[in-house]
Amino acid sequence: MRKTALKSRLFRFHFEVNHRMAKWKKPVGRPFLALRGHTYYARLTVPTDARDYFGKTELWQSLKTKNLREAEYRAGRIIAEWKAQIETFRGNIGIAHKALEWRKVLDEERKKDQILIEQFTRQHGRPPTLAHEIDDLGLGTYSLVYGDEVERIYFEQGPEAAARFDDIVKGNSLPTLTYAEDYKASLKVIPRTLQQRETHLDYLNQRFPTLPVRRSEVARWIIEMETQNLAEATIKARIGTCRGYFEYLQRLDHLNPDEANPFEGHKYTRRKKASKQDLRQAFEVDDIPRLIDAAERKRRKDTNLVAAIKIAAYTGMRREEIARLRVENIREREGIRYFDIIDAKSKAGLREVPIHSELLALVDKLIKASSDGYLLPDEKITKNDERGDAIGKRFKTLRDGLGFDSRYVFHSIRKTVSTIFERAGVNHNEAAEIVGHEKTGMTYGLYSAGMSILQKSKIIEMISLKTLH
Incomplete structure (x- = not known):
C-alpha cells in the first residue's frame, strides 16, 4: 500500500510540474518568445558549451508587455545581447563575429x-x-532591431566600424578566416602541406582581414613580398593557396561567384639568373662514405641516422619514405627482396624498390632490432605527422661538422643517386620509376604497368660506393 501511495504522489507531482511548465512555455508562434499568463518573456536555450558560464540551460527575461509586436521588438534586442555574450564567452569577440551572427538571424527571418x-x-x-497585416504576421521584427544595432555601433565605435559591420551583414564582405576550417577540411593533402596552407591563410588574414579584395591590392602585396626577397616559388605558393580559398568561397556562394578571382593571372618580377651558389647540390659519390663514417663515429650512437643515410644512398628514397618503412614493408618476389613503399609524397612515390645487395645484412639487422614495428624505431612524430624530421635535424648537424654548407641536405643524397643513374646511361623513365618521379609520355606514364622487379634490381645494383660496408 505504501509503495502504491508513493507512486501516486510521484505521479501527481510530475503532472503538476509538467502542467506548470506547459503553461509557462505556452507556444505563441514566434521564435524566442513564451507567454506566462498575459505577459510575454524572451527565452533562449543556452548552448551546451556555454552553460557553465551562465549557470543554467535556458535564459528567460520578462518583456513586461502584453502586446505581441512590442514583445517581438524587445525580445530581438535581448536575444541579440545574449547571443553576443555567448560569442564573447567562446572567444569570438569583435564586430566581424557579431556581424556574422546578425547575418544568420536576418537570413532566418x-x-x-x-x-x-x-x-x-x-x-x-x-x-x-x-x-496591421504586417504587424499581425510579425514581419521584419529583427530588421527593425538591426537598424538600432547599426546606430549603436555608429555612435560607440564610429562610422567606419558601422559601415564594416553593415557590409558583413549584407554579404558585401566576409571576415577572411570565417570558413578557413571548412576549406582545410575539404583538402586532400598530406599534413605537412596542410600546415603550409594554414600558414598561407594566416598571411592572407594579416594582409586582408576581410574579403573580397581588388586585384590591384593583391598585385601590390606580391610586389611587397618580392621586395622582401622571398623566393618566387614561396610567393606563388602563398598566392596559390589564396586563389584556391577564394574559389572555394565562391563555389559555396559565400562570395559572389560571378566576380573575377583577384588572385588569378598575376605576373611576377623576373629574378636574376640562377646561380650555382644558390642551388641545392648533390653530394659527390665519395662524399657518401664520409657521411656514413662520421655518423658511425658519433659519440652518441645513432643507428637510425647511419641506416637512413645508407638506405638513401642505395635507393634514392626520400627521408620520410625511409622513416615510414615498417618491418612488414620488406617483401620478396621472384627471389628478390624489396622495399614496398605504401606511404609516399605522391602517387608516383608508391613503388617497389629492390634492396641493394650491400643493404641486405643491414636490413636483416634492423628487422631483428625493431622495437615498434618500424625499420628505424623510436622516432618521434611531429604535429605534421612526419617521422623523419628529427633524422633530418641530426643529419644537418652531421653535415655542418664535415664542412658542407646549407646547399647540401639529406635530399642531396637522392640527387647523388639520380646522378649515378644518368652517368650509367639509365633511361629517364626507368630511373623515375625507381626514385618515385612521374614518368613522361602517355605510353609509359599512363598505360604501362612498369618494370619487373628483376629489371629494377639490375638498375639498383648499378649504384656502387665501394668504400661503403
Whole structure:
C-alpha cells in the first residue's frame, strides 16, 4: 500500500510540474518568445558549451508587455545581447563575429517572413500590404532591431566600424578566416602541406582581414613580398593557396561567384639568373662514405641516422619514405627482396624498390632490432605527422661538422643517386620509376604497368660506393 501511495504522489507531482511548465512555455508562434499568463518573456536555450558560464540551460527575461509586436521588438534586442555574450564567452569577440551572427538571424527571418507572406497570399489572394497585416504576421521584427544595432555601433565605435559591420551583414564582405576550417577540411593533402596552407591563410588574414579584395591590392602585396626577397616559388605558393580559398568561397556562394578571382593571372618580377651558389647540390659519390663514417663515429650512437643515410644512398628514397618503412614493408618476389613503399609524397612515390645487395645484412639487422614495428624505431612524430624530421635535424648537424654548407641536405643524397643513374646511361623513365618521379609520355606514364622487379634490381645494383660496408 505504501509503495502504491508513493507512486501516486510521484505521479501527481510530475503532472503538476509538467502542467506548470506547459503553461509557462505556452507556444505563441514566434521564435524566442513564451507567454506566462498575459505577459510575454524572451527565452533562449543556452548552448551546451556555454552553460557553465551562465549557470543554467535556458535564459528567460520578462518583456513586461502584453502586446505581441512590442514583445517581438524587445525580445530581438535581448536575444541579440545574449547571443553576443555567448560569442564573447567562446572567444569570438569583435564586430566581424557579431556581424556574422546578425547575418544568420536576418537570413532566418527572411526565410520565415517569406513563408508567412506566401501563406497569407494563398489565403487572401494578395500579399500583405496594410500595417496591421504586417504587424499581425510579425514581419521584419529583427530588421527593425538591426537598424538600432547599426546606430549603436555608429555612435560607440564610429562610422567606419558601422559601415564594416553593415557590409558583413549584407554579404558585401566576409571576415577572411570565417570558413578557413571548412576549406582545410575539404583538402586532400598530406599534413605537412596542410600546415603550409594554414600558414598561407594566416598571411592572407594579416594582409586582408576581410574579403573580397581588388586585384590591384593583391598585385601590390606580391610586389611587397618580392621586395622582401622571398623566393618566387614561396610567393606563388602563398598566392596559390589564396586563389584556391577564394574559389572555394565562391563555389559555396559565400562570395559572389560571378566576380573575377583577384588572385588569378598575376605576373611576377623576373629574378636574376640562377646561380650555382644558390642551388641545392648533390653530394659527390665519395662524399657518401664520409657521411656514413662520421655518423658511425658519433659519440652518441645513432643507428637510425647511419641506416637512413645508407638506405638513401642505395635507393634514392626520400627521408620520410625511409622513416615510414615498417618491418612488414620488406617483401620478396621472384627471389628478390624489396622495399614496398605504401606511404609516399605522391602517387608516383608508391613503388617497389629492390634492396641493394650491400643493404641486405643491414636490413636483416634492423628487422631483428625493431622495437615498434618500424625499420628505424623510436622516432618521434611531429604535429605534421612526419617521422623523419628529427633524422633530418641530426643529419644537418652531421653535415655542418664535415664542412658542407646549407646547399647540401639529406635530399642531396637522392640527387647523388639520380646522378649515378644518368652517368650509367639509365633511361629517364626507368630511373623515375625507381626514385618515385612521374614518368613522361602517355605510353609509359599512363598505360604501362612498369618494370619487373628483376629489371629494377639490375638498375639498383648499378649504384656502387665501394668504400661503403
